[in-house]
Amino acid sequence: MAELAGVYASSHGPMIVRSWEKLASAEKESLTSAFSELGKRMRAARPDVLIVISPDHWVNFFIDNLPAICVGVGEAHEGPPEPWLKAFPHRSLAGHPPLAEHIVRTAIERDFEPSVSYRLALDHGFCIPLWKAGVDPLPPIVPVVFNDLEPPFPSVRRCFDWGTMLAEAVASYPGKLRVAILATGGLSHSIGEPTMGRIDEAFDRDCIRCFERGDPSALIDFLNEHLPGAGNGASEIRNWVAAHGAARGRGFELIRYDPIPDVYVGCGFASWKL
Amino acid sequence: MRDYWLSKLFFDLQSPPLAEEYRAGRKKVLDRYPLKPAVRAAVESNDVAYLSTLVNPYLLRFYFLMAGMPEEDFLRRIRATAAPVAVRTGHG
Numbered sequence: 001m002a003e004l005a006g007v008y009a010s011s012h013g014p015m016i017v018r019s020w021e022k023l024a025s026a027e028k029e030s031l032t033s034a035f036s037e038l039g040k041r042m043r044a045a046r047p048d049v050l051i052v053i054s055p056d057h058w059v060n061f062f063i064d065n066l067p068a069i070c071v072g073v074g075e076a077h078e079g080p081p082e083p084w085l086k087a088f089p090h091r092s093l094a095g096h097p098p099l100a101e102h103i104v105r106t107a108i109e110r111d112f113e114p115s116v117s118y119r120l121a122l123d124h125g126f127c128i129p130l131w132k133a134g135v136d137p138l139p140p141i142v143p144v145v146f147n148d149l150e151p152p153f154p155s156v157r158r159c160f161d162w163g164t165m166l167a168e169a170v171a172s173y174p175g176k177l178r179v180a181i182l183a184t185g186g187l188s189h190s191i192g193e194p195t196m197g198r199i200d201e202a203f204d205r206d207c208i209r210c211f212e213r214g215d216p217s218a219l220i221d222f223l224n225e226h227l228p229g230a231g232n233g234a235s236e237i238r239n240w241v242a243a244h245g246a247a248r249g250r251g252f253e254l255i256r257y258d259p260i261p262d263v264y265v266g267c268g269f270a271s272w273k274l
Numbered sequence: 275m276r277d278y279w280l281s282k283l284f285f286d287l288q289s290p291p292l293a294e295e296y297r298a299g300r301k302k303v304l305d306r307y308p309l310k311p312a313v314r315a316a317v318e319s320n321d322v323a324y325l326s327t328l329v330n331p332y333l334l335r336f337y338f339l340m341a342g343m344p345e346e347d348f349l350r351r352i353r354a355t356a357a358p359v360a361v362r363t364g365h366g
Contacts, residue, residue, distance in 0.1 A: 058333055062285050063276055083290055150330050192331030194356030196349060232331055 002099070002173035006045030006180035007247045007272040009240045010038055010129035011187065012054065013265035017128060018084045027260045031132070034256035034269040039133035041255075041271050047180035049096045050139050051103075051166060053239040054125035054184040055148040060117065067115035068154045069162065071107075072143035073100040074118040080127045088127050089136075096140035099173055103142065106169035112162065120145070125236075129184050146242070148185060148235040156223045159238040160216055163245025170246075183243035185236025187257070187266040193232055199259040203230040204266040207237065211244060211252040211270070219244065233265065240270070247272035277328035280317070283307045284333040293340050322351035 015023075016031060023031075059081055061067060072095060079091040100116075107114050120143050130138060144166075147153060154162075163181075170179045187207060188200040203226055210219040219241065227234055244252065251273035259266045283304075287293050296303045304314060316324040320343065326334055338348045 058285055058288065058330070058336070063278065063281055063330075081288070149332055192326070192333070192335030192352065194353055196331075196335070196352050 002170050002175060002177040002179050004167055004170045004181070004246065004274060005047050005178040006042060007243050007274065008038060008042055008180065009183040009243050009268065009270045010035075010133065011265055011267040011269065012125045012128045012184040013189065013260075013263040013267065014082070014084070014124050014128070015263040015265075016132065017124070019262060023260075023262050027258075027262055030256065030258040030260065031263075031267065034258075034267065035129075035132040035134070037255050038129070038269050038271070039135060042133060042135055042180060042182070045180050046178055047139050048177045049099050049142060049179050050135070051099075051142045051144060051179060051181045052122075052126050052130070052184065053144045053146055053181065053242050054123075055236055055239070056145045057123050057125060057149065059121050059123040060145070061147075063150065066147060066150055067145070068147050068152075069112070070115040070117050070120075070145040071100055071104050072120040072141070072145070073097055073104060073116045074120065076119075077141060077143060078119065078121040080123050081121050082124055085124055085127060088131055090127075090138060093122060093138060094140040096142050098175065099177065099179065100142045102173050103144075103166065103169045106172065107165055110165045110168070112165060125184050129182060146239055148238050149232075153235060154238065156220045156227070156238060156241055159241045160220060160245040160249075163242035164248070166242065167246040167248070181243055181246050183239035185239050186234055187237060187268045188230040189233035189265040190231030191233050191264065195231055197261070197264050198231060199261065199264070199266045200230045200234070201259045201266060203234070204257060204259070204268065208254055208257060208268065211240070212254070214249050214252065216244065216249040219249075243272065247274060276330065277310070277313055279307050279309050280313050280325065281329050281333060283309070283317075284329055284337040287337060287340055296340075297342065322348065323355045326352060326355055
């Protein structure tokens with residue numbers, strides 16, 4: 001049987017790459033140290049496969065067909081299409097169809113209805129954390145796209161339940177695999193809206209405390225009440241909630257949090273003790 | 275409610291060749307999209323406030339970045355669309 005070997009979360013703001021040279025030295029130090037520790041923990045887990053939960057930033061999907069959740073079941077995925085990510089070292093990323101298909105089957109059995117894609121382009125949401133954390137060589141990836149960008153969103157509770165289901169799918173996979181989960185995005189940020197650039201540090205710190213306390217209901221209640229006021233990018237915390245669900249709502253450990261104005265994001269990094 | 279064709283234009287402009295063509299001359303590209311006259315006029319006049327009511331904020335931000343509007347200019351314009359709100363003091 002497969003084993004859940006690690007659960008992680010990371011911010012993925014584009015300015016981490018696009019504006020790296022313009023960041024203040026303290027901002028660079030914060031990000032470098034956080035990604036370094038994240039990478040260290042991920043490498044220590046020795047995953048054979050990595051499930052990465054991230055939004056799609058208008059790369060694969062548009063408003064003519066916008067899935068709430070999509071699982072990448074293909075043999076390969078395309079590297080990031082953003083022109084400013086040309087230096088990302090992989091133009092193609094291997095998939096893991098057997099695990100991806102098992103996840104889809106388990107989801108259907110548990111009354112979820114994911115869409116599937118046999119060929120996804122993995123944008124900065126997937127690739128910045130993998131790159132900056134130094135996950136190299138890259139294990140095969142099972143991408144799971146959560147719609148965090150365009151309403152209607154999957155509910156926070158549904159995202160937690162998705163994470164629980166992912167852990168069950170890993171545990172029931174009939175093969176010897178070490179599987180890790182990486183959720184990317186968040187914490188608070190605001191893009192293309194009147195509050196653009198605002199980081200809600202109070203929200204972020206309260207949110208982190210909710211993850212640390214573990215209680216899923218309290219976390220879900222907190223997010224249902226406060227997510228709408230924390231900037232549109234905070235919606236990506238849904239991915240962290242799924243990771244929390246995969247970890248059975250326990251063991252959250254903050255690696256680092258800093259509000260980084262030049263990235264426009266409350267940058268958070270975490271892992272879960274399983 | 276989103277404006278489909280405006281959203282489609284912004285979405286399509288993520289293609290670098292189309293973006294290059296657009297920057298070289300908007301009219302030819304805009305003619306291929308059945309934009310409502312008011313929407314087209316807003317695109318032509320870089321009316322951030324009006325367009326912000328019609329498209330996803332990420333696409334809006336991408337569009338003006340692609341079109342060459344300086345970040346400070348975009349921030350000033352989008353922030354000017356804010357309605358006055360009460361300051362939140364805590365999260366309970």
